[in-house]
Amino acid sequence: MTESEPVNRPLRALQVGAGGMGRGWLRTIQAYDEVELVGVADLNVATAKAALDDAGLSTVPVAETLEQLADEVAADFVVDVTIPEAHHAVTLEALRRGLPVIGEKPLAATLAEALELVAASQAYDRLFMVSQSRRYNSQQFEFRRQIQRLGRLGILAAEFFKAPHFGGFRDAMDHPLVLDMAIHAFDSARFLVDAEPVAVYCEEYNPAWSWYAGDAATTAIFEMSDGVRYVYTGSWCSEGLETSWNATWRASGEHGTALWDGDSLPTFEVVEGRETGPEGDHNLVSEWFRPHTGSARLGPPPPPHQGIAGSLREFVHSLRTGSTPMGAASDNVMSLAMVHAAIESSRSRQRVLVADVMEKAYAQARERATGPVADALARWTSLTPPG
Numbered sequence: 001m002t003e004s005e006p007v008n009r010p011l012r013a014l015q016v017g018a019g020g021m022g023r024g025w026l027r028t029i030q031a032y033d034e035v036e037l038v039g040v041a042d043l044n045v046a047t048a049k050a051a052l053d054d055a056g057l058s059t060v061p062v063a064e065t066l067e068q069l070a071d072e073v074a075a076d077f078v079v080d081v082t083i084p085e086a087h088h089a090v091t092l093e094a095l096r097r098g099l100p101v102i103g104e105k106p107l108a109a110t111l112a113e114a115l116e117l118v119a120a121s122q123a124y125d126r127l128f129m130v131s132q133s134r135r136y137n138s139q140q141f142e143f144r145r146q147i148q149r150l151g152r153l154g155i156l157a158a159e160f161f162k163a164p165h166f167g168g169f170r171d172a173m174d175h176p177l178v179l180d181m182a183i184h185a186f187d188s189a190r191f192l193v194d195a196e197p198v199a200v201y202c203e204e205y206n207p208a209w210s211w212y213a214g215d216a217a218t219t220a221i222f223e224m225s226d227g228v229r230y231v232y233t234g235s236w237c238s239e240g241l242e243t244s245w246n247a248t249w250r251a252s253g254e255h256g257t258a259l260w261d262g263d264s265l266p267t268f269e270v271v272e273g274r275e276t277g278p279e280g281d282h283n284l285v286s287e288w289f290r291p292h293t294g295s296a297r298l299g300p301p302p303p304p305h306q307g308i309a310g311s312l313r314e315f316v317h318s319l320r321t322g323s324t325p326m327g328a329a330s331d332n333v334m335s336l337a338m339v340h341a342a343i344e345s346s347r348s349r350q351r352v353l354v355a356d357v358m359e360k361a362y363a364q365a366r367e368r369a370t371g372p373v374a375d376a377l378a379r380w381t382s383l384t385p386p387g
């Protein structure tokens with residue numbers, strides 16, 4: 001379907017990937033009456049069958065691959081919940097078949113692959129949205145509004161300390177924290193300060209007791225386009241007194257400070273009489289997902305749908321209306337650029353310009369891409385991909 005085609009029935013979803021997160025998507029799709037699950041593909045068919053059985057959906061067709069199911073089930077869109085290394089192939093195939101995609105973060109395993117997928121979304125004229133699920137959090141929206149009351153912002157700091165024992169692909173990744181988790185906090189920083197990353201200095205390291213093969217801890221200092229310094233410190237092997245999965249945050253502006261512990265309502269304090277804003281939302285989010293207008297001091301805001309339930313609703317809304325969702329791949333790619341710039345800085349032990357990392361990835365994408373995707377890439381006049 002095209003983005004604004006009117007369809008007066010639930011939209012048919014074909015889900016690819018039925019591992020840990022795939023099970024969450026099955027539950028989320030089941031709970032949303034605007035979407036109907038018509039098939040599940042997983043290279044491990046037994047995994048797909050077990051997930052469907054557990055969800056009480058045993059009659060839903062399964063297969064190993066998207067290609068095997070796509071013709072049979074006449075889906076309206078694809079949910080890509082495969083491992084990061086498979087995102088490129090699965091999403092490209094779906095878009096090529098004319099199917100819009102909502103995909104799990106990260107957008108792709110490399111920045112070059114990500115740019116190719118942004119171009120594929122343009123070439124085939126189908127929406128590709130990344131489900132950056134931690135954006136869909138009413139407390140974070142409130143924190144953003146509070147930050148706007150602090151006057152000119154100077155510093156944004158996030159701390160993330162947890163100790164999950166996952167097993168599986170994360171334990172073997174080269175950059176488990178930065179690639180798989182910090183992307184959420186990097187994406188939140190862009191959202192919170194409404195600015196794009198300019199440069200980063202980052203160190204990744206692996207504490208002596210870490211059970212990860214790759215670096216499980218990091219500190220990164222980003223310069224944002226409005227001059228704000230965003231400092232992220234995180235560890236994925238820190239037992240005891242853990243932070244929220246959303247990290248804990250401090251924003252420091254010319255008139256005051258705002259704090260968010262990631263799990264409860266944020267608070268802020270400004271010098272008396274100096275409070276500014278908030279200034280509205282610059283059409284940053286789609287009409288459907290406008291942030292609430294309440295204040296933390298007046299009690300909890302009306303809860304928008306949280307997590308992947310929120311991103312799925314915004315995706316469906318965009319398919320039905322043609323609006324641009326927050327997680328449109330052309331926007332989300334800048335969060336992934338922060339990740340890869342941080343990794344490059346850590347590797348080279350140098351401050352790295354995000355534009356340089358984007359430029360290199362763009363050259364690689366142009367070398368890799370073929371057909372309409374290559375043509376779309378060739379039309380770009382700026383390395384901020386057109387939305």
Ligand SMILES: NC(=O)c1ccc[n+]([C@@H]2O[C@H](COP(=O)([O-])OP(=O)(O)OC[C@H]3O[C@@H](n4cnc5c(N)ncnc54)[C@H](O)[C@@H]3O)[C@@H](O)[C@H]2O)c1
Nearest residue numbers: 017019020021022042043044081082083084086104105133
């Ligand atoms: N938003 C969040 O908070 C959050 C949380 C966890 C995971 N994730 C993301 O979700 C994605 C999946 O993570 P997971 O924990 O479920 O991984 P997982 O390893 O548990 O499951 C991935 C599944 O995809 C299948 N698969 C891989 N390649 C495939 C292909 N080409 N075609 C069909 N099936 C394929 C595998 O067989 C496996 O069953 C990752 O991108 C991860 O970063 C997001």
